[in-house]
Amino acid sequence: xxxxxxxxxxxxxxxxxxxxxxxxxxxxxxxxxxxxxxxxxxxxxxxxxxxxxxxxxxxxxxxxxxxxxxxxxxxxxxxxxxxxxxxxxxxxxxxxxxxxxxxxxxxxxxxxxx
Amino acid sequence: xxxxxxxxxxxxxxxxxxxxxxxxxxxxxxxxxxxxxxxxxxxxxxxxxxxxxxxxxxxxxxxxxxxxxxxxxxxxxxxxxxxxxxxxxxxxxxxxxxxxxxxxxxxxxxxxx
Numbered sequence: 001x002x003x004x005x006x007x008x009x010x011x012x013x014x015x016x017x018x019x020x021x022x023x024x025x026x027x028x029x030x031x032x033x034x035x036x037x038x039x040x041x042x043x044x045x046x047x048x049x050x051x052x053x054x055x056x057x058x059x060x061x062x063x064x065x066x067x068x069x070x071x072x073x074x075x076x077x078x079x080x081x082x083x084x085x086x087x088x089x090x091x092x093x094x095x096x097x098x099x100x101x102x103x104x105x106x107x108x109x110x111x112x113x114x
Numbered sequence: 115x116x117x118x119x120x121x122x123x124x125x126x127x128x129x130x131x132x133x134x135x136x137x138x139x140x141x142x143x144x145x146x147x148x149x150x151x152x153x154x155x156x157x158x159x160x161x162x163x164x165x166x167x168x169x170x171x172x173x174x175x176x177x178x179x180x181x182x183x184x185x186x187x188x189x190x191x192x193x194x195x196x197x198x199x200x201x202x203x204x205x206x207x208x209x210x211x212x213x214x215x216x217x218x219x220x221x222x223x224x225x226x227x
Contacts, residue, residue, distance in 0.1 A: 001173070004156075006156075009154070030213075031213050040220075040221075041218075041220065041221070042118075042204050042206070042218025042219055042220060042221055043157070043204075043216075043218050044218070045215045045216060048213070048214075048215075088156055088157065090157075092211070092212040092213045093212075100145060100147075100162050100164050100170065100211055100212050101159060101162065101170070101172055101173075101212065102147065102159050102162075102172075102212045102216075103159070103173065104149075104156040104157040104158070104159075105156050106154055106155055106156040107156045
């Protein structure tokens with residue numbers, strides 16, 4: 001069974017600071033997704049990365065996929081209070097008997113203070 | 115408006131009393147899935163469905179049943195709920211597989227006494 005470990009579990013910072021959260025897998029990712037979830041709502045997909053070494057940017061968010069496809073990071077520049085939420089990484093398995101099965105990390109709770 | 119709807123949003127029940135949480139999507143998606151979310155554990159997949167009449171187990175299927183008789187609906191059935199099934203449940207759908215953007219419902223908060 002694949003295990004996804006996210007760190008840190010909690011992060012509390014001031015507005016304007018930079019931060020990085022990490023996601024590590026016990027096995028090679030098939031397709032790595034990052035989600036953000038706000039209180040009282042379902043997760044919303046931020047990005048999907050597939051290729052080892054891939055870097056994607058979404059405004060102030062930078063997503064990096066490790067060369068070996070077993071780790072990923074999410075970096076936020078100049079955090080804003082609107083970035084507050086739960087950040088989740090997930091692997092969408094493909095192929096074999098696990099096709100369609102998604103595995104999520106336990107999440108990083110980010111709080112950005114004004 | 116494209117959306118995934120779940121009902122009920124909140125439910126308090128007692129141990130052993132069968133219940134069904136409905137999930138419906140209006141995007142003609144083939145893939146649908148159920149998750150439960152517990153503090154410190156992230157989301158864990160219960161069951162998923164690649165298409166009508168095609169379902170498969172996720173990581174935590176014990177105590178749950180699903181059916182996919184129509185493309186738009188994917189109900190989650192708890193035949194005999196127990197307190198350890200107290201959780202926040204999310205339904206999600208995507209066009210053809212879990213690889214793509216998944217659209218999540220608003221969640222159903224279940225308390226089993």
